[in-house]
Amino acid sequence: MKNTNDVKAEIKKYILEASLSDIKDVEDDALIFENGLLDSMGLLFLIEFLGESFEVEVTDEELNPKNFESINNIVSFVSNKLSVKV
Amino acid sequence: MKSESRKPFSKDIIHIENIDQVCNDIIAKLKTDVAKNLQRRGAIVGISGGIDSSVCLALSAKAFGSKNVLGIMLPEQDSSDDSRQLAEELAATYGVSTLIEDITKALDGFGCYERRDDAILRVIPGFDKKVDKAKIEIKQNIAENIPAIFSITVIKPNGDVVSKLLPAREYLQIVASTNFKQRSRMSMLYYHAERMHYAVIGTPNKHEVEQGFFVKYGDGGADVMPIGHFYKTQVYQLAKHLGVPQGIIDRTPTTDTYTAEQSQEDFFYQMPFESMDLIWYGWENDYPADEVGKVMDKTTKEIENIYKSFERKRKTTEYLRMKPIF
Numbered sequence: 001m002k003n004t005n006d007v008k009a010e011i012k013k014y015i016l017e018a019s020l021s022d023i024k025d026v027e028d029d030a031l032i033f034e035n036g037l038l039d040s041m042g043l044l045f046l047i048e049f050l051g052e053s054f055e056v057e058v059t060d061e062e063l064n065p066k067n068f069e070s071i072n073n074i075v076s077f078v079s080n081k082l083s084v085k086v
Numbered sequence: 087m088k089s090e091s092r093k094p095f096s097k098d099i100i101h102i103e104n105i106d107q108v109c110n111d112i113i114a115k116l117k118t119d120v121a122k123n124l125q126r127r128g129a130i131v132g133i134s135g136g137i138d139s140s141v142c143l144a145l146s147a148k149a150f151g152s153k154n155v156l157g158i159m160l161p162e163q164d165s166s167d168d169s170r171q172l173a174e175e176l177a178a179t180y181g182v183s184t185l186i187e188d189i190t191k192a193l194d195g196f197g198c199y200e201r202r203d204d205a206i207l208r209v210i211p212g213f214d215k216k217v218d219k220a221k222i223e224i225k226q227n228i229a230e231n232i233p234a235i236f237s238i239t240v241i242k243p244n245g246d247v248v249s250k251l252l253p254a255r256e257y258l259q260i261v262a263s264t265n266f267k268q269r270s271r272m273s274m275l276y277y278h279a280e281r282m283h284y285a286v287i288g289t290p291n292k293h294e295v296e297q298g299f300f301v302k303y304g305d306g307g308a309d310v311m312p313i314g315h316f317y318k319t320q321v322y323q324l325a326k327h328l329g330v331p332q333g334i335i336d337r338t339p340t341t342d343t344y345t346a347e348q349s350q351e352d353f354f355y356q357m358p359f360e361s362m363d364l365i366w367y368g369w370e371n372d373y374p375a376d377e378v379g380k381v382m383d384k385t386t387k388e389i390e391n392i393y394k395s396f397e398r399k400r401k402t403t404e405y406l407r408m409k410p411i412f
Contacts, residue, residue, distance in 0.1 A: 033233055034394065039402040040233035044254040047235075051253070060225050060251050065232050 002082070007054070008075045014049050015071065018042060028071045043068065050074075056081045095373045095381050100317050100363055105327045109145075112312050112324075116149040119285075119310045126285040126309070128154035130278050132271055133184070135172030137334060138313060139289040141321055144180055144328040145312050146287055152181035158278060160271045162190045163199070164345050168337075175331045185278070189270045196270070202263035205256040210240050210248055217243050219346035222252065222260060224356055231391045233398055234356065241346050264344070268304025276307075285309040291321050293362065297396070298403020306406060317363040356395075369393045 002010075008028070016026060019037045032038050038046060046068075050056045056078050058067075067077035093099060102108050120126050129146040133139045146155045157177045159170055170186070177184040193199060203215040213220065219241045224234045236257055239249040252260070272286075279286045288308025290300050295314045300306040313321055318339075325335050339359075357365075361382060368378035368389070375389035382389065 031231075033231065033398070036401075038233070039398060040235060041254070041402070043233045044235055044252075044257060047251070048254045058251060060237055060249065063226060063232065063235055063251065065230055068232060 002054070004075060004079050007078050007082075008071065010053060011050075011074055011078070012071055014053075015046070018045060018049075026071065028075075030071070031069050032071065033069060046074075050078060054078055054082060092371075095364075095368055095377045097364060097381060100320060100367050102320055102323050105323060109148075109324065109327055112145055113149045116145060116287075116310065116312050120150070124285045124309050126279075126283055128156070128282060128284040129287045130275050130282070130284045131155065131157050131287045132160055132275050132289065132305075133157040133173040133176060134159070135169040135176070135334060135337070136289075136339060137318075137321055137325055137330070137337070138291050138294075140172075140176050140330045140334045141313055141324050141328060142287050142289045143176060143182060144325075144330055147180035147182055148328070153183075154284075155180075155182045156278060156282065156284065157182050157184040158275060159184060159186045160189050160274060161186070162188065162193055162267060166340065172331070172334050172337065176334060179329065179331055187274050189267070189274060192270045192274075193266055196266045198263050198266040202260050205259035205263070206238055206240070209238050209250050209252060209256050212248070213240050219344075221344035221346035222257070225249075226356070231394055233402075234395070239346065265301045265304055268301035269307075272304050272307040279309075287312065288314070290314055292317050293359075293366065295407070296366075297399045298406045300406065302406045317367070318359040319363045357392075365389065365392050366396060369396050 012026065012028075015032060015037060016023065019042065023037070026032070026037060030037075033043070047058045050058065062077070065073075067073055120129060128150050131139060131143045131146055133143055143155065143157055157173065159173050161170060174184065199215075203213070206220050207213050207215075220238060222236045222238050225237050226232060226234060236252045237249050238252050238256070238260070239247060241247050275286045278284070286308045288305070288311035290305060290311055291313050292315055294300050294305075295311070313324070316324065322335065365378060365382060367373075368375075369392075375393060376386040378384075379386045379389040384392075
């Protein structure tokens, strides 16, 4: 099973690649929608990535800032889902 | 920089005071644009029975005379039944001739319905395209600070509802398929415009243009857009002033694109027009969120998040408004 650090590294790498920006790094608590790293399609592709990489499915109700507004929040959301799954 | 002396934010701030003069100005500009700038001798208007196309037809009839305007109804198998009746009533009100061009076969040829239904079926395996109704909608609260994501909702004949967040691939396929509708309509409007040496009158309003609620080279494909700078509530004001039939004014604006009934609010805007117009005005004129919040009975944080949502929508739809780059 992947640990939290592995999950964070994968998610961060994905977001940096997906943003198509020149940014080399992003703070773990940076607000990724506010600073323009991801837009609505970016969020949709992120959800697809979470499904493919971690087998995590996102529901309507889970789609909120608490789960998605920063890398830390996404990692926490994914980790919780993974521990529930196990 | 906004001056200290500007009007305080209020619910009347976008109300058109001199409606007669504003109508005359739009009509005069429309005449100049079509006759002088575009060098065309009349107008083609696609009419759906909706408020925007109705106002455009009324303006065109006044600008060019009824005999130089042709209203075209472009139904397809998913269009609502009352669209035709309302469009006919509208045309009769202004003495404009109409044509009906059913685009169902063209859409079938493009595979519009099949491609759309295949994508829905991948997300909702029990979807029965013969009897179930479907639509896509945004369920998140616009006052929450997160980009809008679409869900697919399927309604069974017995009223049961199944709804699921749309994965990227299926969302894109559904939108790309249904966009054949607007693009087929645009092709048909230009066929008639070219055979008559007329201009195509585009019907998008200010929100549709600026928030990107139109299809590039579909309903966004036109020669002139007379209401492109007007808020939706102002379009209603114009409609009343121009004498658009009450049945059209009272109708809830729909997309008329999906098989299930769907308001534009559910589909895209995430709030009623009356609120959206005012908050959008506040946003684009730099009114502070707390001042707008007090008038709109919302918290400063809610208004700030709605401002951010507007900013995101305008930015992410910039591609739709861009001309080809060369």
